[in-house]
Amino acid sequence: MPETATLPAIDEAVALGLTRDEYALILDKLGRAPNQVELAMFSLLWSEHCAYKHSKLLLKTLPTEGRHVIMGPGENAGAVDVGGGLAVAFKVESHNHPSAVEPFQGAATGVGGILRDIFALGARPIAVLDSLRFGEPEASERSRYLLDHAVAGIGHYGNSIGVPTVGGEVYFEAPYEQNCLVNAMALGIAETRRMIRSAAAGVGNVVVLYGASTGRDGIGGASVLASAELDEADGDKRPSVQVGDPFAEKKLMECSLELLERGLLVALQDLGAAGLTSSSAEMASKGDVGIDLDVARVPLREADMEPFEIMVSESQERMLCVCEPARLDDVLAVCARWEVHGTAIGEVTDTGAMRIFRGDELVGDVPVAALVDDCPVYPLAPERPSAPLYLAPAPTLAAGASVREALLALLASPNLASRRPLFEQYDWIVQSRTVRRPEEADAAVLALPDGSALGVAIDGNGRRVAADPYRGTIAAVLECAANLACVGAEPLGVTNNLNFGNPEKPHVAWQLSEAVRGLGDACRALGLPVTGGNVSLYNEGAVGPIYPTPVIGMVGRVPHAARAGRLGFAREGDAIALAGWNAAPSLGAGELAKLRGEPLPDALPEVDLARERAMLEAVRDAVRAGAVVSCHDVAEGGFLVALAEACLAGDLGATLDLGASDDPWCHLFGERPGGFVVSGPRAALEELGRRVPLDVFGTVCGDALEVAAGETRERWTLSELREAHGALARLFP
Amino acid sequence: MRFGVVRFPGSCDDVDAQLAASRVGDAVLLWHADHDLNGVDAVVVPGGFSYGDYLRVGAIARFAPVMEEVVAFARAGGPVLGICNGFQVLCEAGLLPGALLPNDHLRFRCRQVAVEVVNADTAFTRACEPGERLSIPCKHTTGRYYAPDEQLDAMEASGQVVLRYAPGENPNGAVRDIAGVCNEAGNVVGLMPHPEHAVDPLTGGSADGLKLFASAALAHA
Numbered sequence: 001m002p003e004t005a006t007l008p009a010i011d012e013a014v015a016l017g018l019t020r021d022e023y024a025l026i027l028d029k030l031g032r033a034p035n036q037v038e039l040a041m042f043s044l045l046w047s048e049h050c051a052y053k054h055s056k057l058l059l060k061t062l063p064t065e066g067r068h069v070i071m072g073p074g075e076n077a078g079a080v081d082v083g084g085g086l087a088v089a090f091k092v093e094s095h096n097h098p099s100a101v102e103p104f105q106g107a108a109t110g111v112g113g114i115l116r117d118i119f120a121l122g123a124r125p126i127a128v129l130d131s132l133r134f135g136e137p138e139a140s141e142r143s144r145y146l147l148d149h150a151v152a153g154i155g156h157y158g159n160s161i162g163v164p165t166v167g168g169e170v171y172f173e174a175p176y177e178q179n180c181l182v183n184a185m186a187l188g189i190a191e192t193r194r195m196i197r198s199a200a201a202g203v204g205n206v207v208v209l210y211g212a213s214t215g216r217d218g219i220g221g222a223s224v225l226a227s228a229e230l231d232e233a234d235g236d237k238r239p240s241v242q243v244g245d246p247f248a249e250k251k252l253m254e255c256s257l258e259l260l261e262r263g264l265l266v267a268l269q270d271l272g273a274a275g276l277t278s279s280s281a282e283m284a285s286k287g288d289v290g291i292d293l294d295v296a297r298v299p300l301r302e303a304d305m306e307p308f309e310i311m312v313s314e315s316q317e318r319m320l321c322v323c324e325p326a327r328l329d330d331v332l333a334v335c336a337r338w339e340v341h342g343t344a345i346g347e348v349t350d351t352g353a354m355r356i357f358r359g360d361e362l363v364g365d366v367p368v369a370a371l372v373d374d375c376p377v378y379p380l381a382p383e384r385p386s387a388p389l390y391l392a393p394a395p396t397l398a399a400g401a402s403v404r405e406a407l408l409a410l411l412a413s414p415n416l417a418s419r420r421p422l423f424e425q426y427d428w429i430v431q432s433r434t435v436r437r438p439e440e441a442d443a444a445v446l447a448l449p450d451g452s453a454l455g456v457a458i459d460g461n462g463r464r465v466a467a468d469p470y471r472g473t474i475a476a477v478l479e480c481a482a483n484l485a486c487v488g489a490e491p492l493g494v495t496n497n498l499n500f501g502n503p504e505k506p507h508v509a510w511q512l513s514e515a516v517r518g519l520g521d522a523c524r525a526l527g528l529p530v531t532g533g534n535v536s537l538y539n540e541g542a543v544g545p546i547y548p549t550p551v552i553g554m555v556g557r558v559p560h561a562a563r564a565g566r567l568g569f570a571r572e573g574d575a576i577a578l579a580g581w582n583a584a585p586s587l588g589a590g591e592l593a594k595l596r597g598e599p600l601p602d603a604l605p606e607v608d609l610a611r612e613r614a615m616l617e618a619v620r621d622a623v624r625a626g627a628v629v630s631c632h633d634v635a636e637g638g639f640l641v642a643l644a645e646a647c648l649a650g651d652l653g654a655t656l657d658l659g660a661s662d663d664p665w666c667h668l669f670g671e672r673p674g675g676f677v678v679s680g681p682r683a684a685l686e687e688l689g690r691r692v693p694l695d696v697f698g699t700v701c702g703d704a705l706e707v708a709a710g711e712t713r714e715r716w717t718l719s720e721l722r723e724a725h726g727a728l729a730r731l732f733p
Numbered sequence: 734m735r736f737g738v739v740r741f742p743g744s745c746d747d748v749d750a751q752l753a754a755s756r757v758g759d760a761v762l763l764w765h766a767d768h769d770l771n772g773v774d775a776v777v778v779p780g781g782f783s784y785g786d787y788l789r790v791g792a793i794a795r796f797a798p799v800m801e802e803v804v805a806f807a808r809a810g811g812p813v814l815g816i817c818n819g820f821q822v823l824c825e826a827g828l829l830p831g832a833l834l835p836n837d838h839l840r841f842r843c844r845q846v847a848v849e850v851v852n853a854d855t856a857f858t859r860a861c862e863p864g865e866r867l868s869i870p871c872k873h874t875t876g877r878y879y880a881p882d883e884q885l886d887a888m889e890a891s892g893q894v895v896l897r898y899a900p901g902e903n904p905n906g907a908v909r910d911i912a913g914v915c916n917e918a919g920n921v922v923g924l925m926p927h928p929e930h931a932v933d934p935l936t937g938g939s940a941d942g943l944k945l946f947a948s949a950a951l952a953h954a
Contacts, residue, residue: 155841159872160782162745247743247785339742425841427872429930429937432749437938447936562935 016043022376029370037356037364040308041371044274045281048537051375054503055535058380058516066529068492074286076120076198076270078531079190080492082557084450087195089123090187092131092458092497092553094536098242099153099182103146107153107182108244109316114186115163116270119253120319122196122260123188126431127446128158129458130168130184131497131551135177137414137731139394143172146180147422148732153244154184155425160246161253165426166434166444168458172414175390175466178541183497183534185458185553189448196260198269199286200322200348205266207280207291207346208328210335211252211318214276215301217242219312248317248340255338256319264327264334271318277311277371279320280346281354285372290351296359297345307356307363322348382513383506388599389544390466395597403640403668403707404714410591410637410669411644412727418648421729435561439649442486442633443556445564453561455489457554461636462499462547467589468604469511473518473550475604478612478673480552481526482633485616486676487565488623489556494523496533496552501545503537511548512537519550525609526616528554558624565623567632568649574629574700575682576654578639578675579692580615584663585670591637592669607673615674618691627684634675640668640707642677644721647705653718656698660710668709734758734953736946737773739803739819741765741794745781746929750816753929756943757950765797775812775856775949776803778819780872780927790833790875791821800826812856812949813921817873820913820923829914829923830888831880836873837906843872845938847899848912848926852892855919859948867896867941869926871904871912876925878907878914885909891917896924 013023016039026034026042034042044050052059064072070087071079077091095110111128118125132150135143147170158165163186200207259265267287269279276293284291295310305313323331328344335342349355354371356364397409410416423438435453436445443457459480465472477494484491496519501508523530539546558564569576587593588601622628630650634642647654661667678685679700688694706715736754740747740762747762754760754777761771770776783794794800800822807813807828815823823829836842847868850861861867880888885908888894896913903910905925913924928942 152840159841160743160745160785162781245785247782247787250745250782250785251742424843427745427841427843429843429870429872429927430745430749432752432930432933432936434936 013039013043017047018043022046025376029374035364037308037311038366040312041277041364041366044277044312045371046375049273050278052535053375053377054380054537055498056377058513061516062520062530063524064529064531066493069529069531070192071531073532076117078493078495079121079195080531080555081192082448082454085192086448087190087192088187088454088555089118089121089190090185090495090553090555091117091532092183092185092495092551093534094181094183094497094499096179096181096499096536096539099150100180103149104153105243107150108157109242110182110184111154111157112244112246112249112316113272114184115161115249116272118186118188119256120198120268120270121190122194123190124257125163125186125188126433127444127456128163128165128184128186129444129456129553130154130165131458131460132170133176133181133462133549134172136174137172140177143177144731150182151422151425157244157246159427161250162430164428164430164434166428166446167438167456170419170422171462173463173547174393175547178543179539179546181499181546181549183551185495187456187555194260196265196268198267198283200267200283200289200291201287202266202324203289203348203350204325205322205348206325206328206344207293207348208321208323208331208342209298209318209345210255210340210342212245212248212315213299213301213341214310214313215315216305216309216313217315219309219314242314242316244316251338251340252317252319255335255340259331259334264331265321265323267322269320271320273314275313281368281371283320283322284354284368290349290353290368291346292349292355292357293346294357294359297343299341299343307358311356380503380509380513381506382510384510385507389507390600392597392599393594397595403712406592406669407640407644407716408720408724409595410641411721411724413591413595414728415591416637416641417727418725419728421732435564436487441564441566442483443489445487445558445561447561451561453558453564455484455487455556455558457483458551459483460549460551462549463600464589464604465515465550466547467600469514469548470518471604471607473515474522474607475673476550476552477519477522479635480554481616482673484554484556485620486567486623486631486633487558488563488620489558490620491528491554491556493531494528494552494554495531496550498535499539499546499549499551500537501540508545515548515550522609526613563624563626565631567646568630569646569652569654569679569700570629570650572652572701574679575685575696576656576677576679576698576700577685577694577696579619579678579688579694580674580676581693584666585638585672587666587670590669590671605672612674615692618688619676622688627680627687628678629680630678632677634677636671638669638671639675644705646677647718648721648725651718652700653702653704654698654700655702655706658697658707658709664709664712734950735773736760736775736777737763737770738777738779739763739765739799741783741797743782743785744779746816746927747779747781750777750779750929753932753943754946756932757946763799765799768798768802770802770806774953776806778813778815778822780817780819783818783822791818791825794822795826804828807921810918810920812952814857814945815923816927816929817925820925821875823921823923828921829916830884830893831878831914833875834877834879835875836877841874842904843870844904845870846902846904846926848896849899851897852895852915854892855895855915855922856952857922857945857948858895859951860944866899868939869928869931869942870938871926873925876905876907878911888914893917895922
């Protein structure tokens, strides 16, 4: 066996993130002690980030089958059939810890990574969405700094590479103060017949590394950063954050798509977390083959890099492909045309092993199965916490505030204020597909060549999940599906990013198990396959875990792009209705409760998923038929906030009489899935009312929102609503 | 009428410009490393981040082999349109006066803006009326037009200011609200807003940008 590398002590294994038991298992699998190269490879592939060792058993419970599914979990991204011979690939991934340490590069490389997952399938990336969580921006300069730089980083990468950032969401809550979340979702389109998988095949075929050269950046990113809690000394981890180069990735993307267009490749895989180690081992594992690599042939930024450093470097903008020997010259010529380094660094073998050479010298030899399949999987030990995990938020709304003051305070609150200062930093029009721009509709809408379109949204309210992980996660799925229904999109598949704290703690294990149970139940009830996703654990700092935050991404199809729904009122005289609720929603865990400083409730109200599905289908049909002129789902802040948003988006006022109510505050500001503000001809709304509960309350008119509810009568001019809604611009000038 | 759209490494709006131009004629892509314009009748230098915009925006692209042909084509009176990064490249190449500086707020900004046609007698504004308002998106970090006052006075006098942001619409702090300029002959035009993204109301917010491409076709006819 390789004798040149020194045998590491068990302490070194522990420092790399492995447990003592895991190290013993490695000894057992190899029949000897691993050398430094081998230990480095094990420490990464057996990390939480790569092996999903605390979530794998839960994830197996999710539904993954569906008639539109082309690729499910396990590939670089999921993919669904959208008709016309086209497939849409999509996936969400997190870059939380890198962004907490260095927000600009952390967020930028998060976008770069998810884009590579998409074009690794042979799909051209057509859109990015982001889902962000930070601490309270008014109270925390650090949170403002993190948001400002994360948004700039996302824009820098997406704008420079020519992929539009078409949607997203951001919430501000104290539990994210120490551990922000930066999740990025991307989608791409491909001709289905041209898509490619990552399984290496064909003994004797050549393994080609192309893209940027390999440096010392990002070493240990998957293990040291992504699979441990953050602490005070995180400045030391800055070298573990990679630096992104969108220009290099732009060339890499065009080069990859041309290689596939010309049919030159057998398999393709991007280099993400754990770099060359995970990409090569996963390709070998999926193809049930072995791979020999020669690290001496890898182009380096620093000449004196050790073999283990080359194998674990997370330098960005690199791809690994397999091609037949006869195609190698053509492959390298395409690389040269795009000014991308391409180097043959290895070969597919029948050994079933990953063998690492430095020139002629063998420096590592590990069975592929031991690396990829034999990592232990840990069942969780969930336990419902006996005491509240989260402090009540600091109140920001006076106790005796009126309905009038409450609406203005809600519109101006960081979670509800207009995101314009943020999304104006993103290019949302490049590629000429964007049919609905940010703030025009509840979901982004992207035109397809045949006149149809895709609707896409990303959602996840962590506060509701903190109150009730099971029902809160169901609410997140329903919210995302509602956003698609508002543009007339039928959902085809779901991707998800599970952002949680340390799963080795019983209360976090409980949050995670309950959330995954909710995700599975909601997706089964709506008939939706989960085609892929990502898990980000250990999101906690010294003061405790983040709000448990399952982020749901959904892609759907709109038959006619031109008929995609809008959220804003559009015509004077249109009737306004609230569809979907026949009982008042609850204030618990809502935005008003937060402004009032109320603690989280113990549970959320139950939802009837069959009824919710019928509701979503009825709304979708009404939008597709053009029966409703505007459609906006009632989300954070409740009915009155949704009304105000529909007024602002359409620059039109509204007059409503809601009638008397036992609890007008619940009626006006309560939150619950399944409510929609719709406008249109009265007869068309009443038609929708034959399928679902619906009340026509008023009319689109004038330049003010006027609401009567029993004794309550309030009036807000559009300009004062707009002034309140623009609050974020004052925090991020 | 045949348009050629230059493709540099890092061009992002090249295909969009090709799609826009193909609404009024044929349109092909021109590879940066070729000394060949393929006999096109008009050239579009598109938006994006040519060569990553490292060093300085447009500074590397001007040395691309294809740019030698574009310069010769422009000097011979051929119509050349530079959009956003293309505008920056044409300024760096000396085909247009002035320079583009970082936005006064130092951020990337993407929004629909209204621009007014100041000079409707150039190769790319002939289909417009003087004073006409166009609604076109802009998106850039480095779009603040600048030239010294004396030069600006001379440019205004000779009709080289082609487009101006409407009052209150200036997204970047450009001097005298300048959104687009031309050379003395009027055959080379550069602008920061993206007319190729305003050719279809479905995706562009308007179809006003199509007039710039139609102008070139009009001149050719």
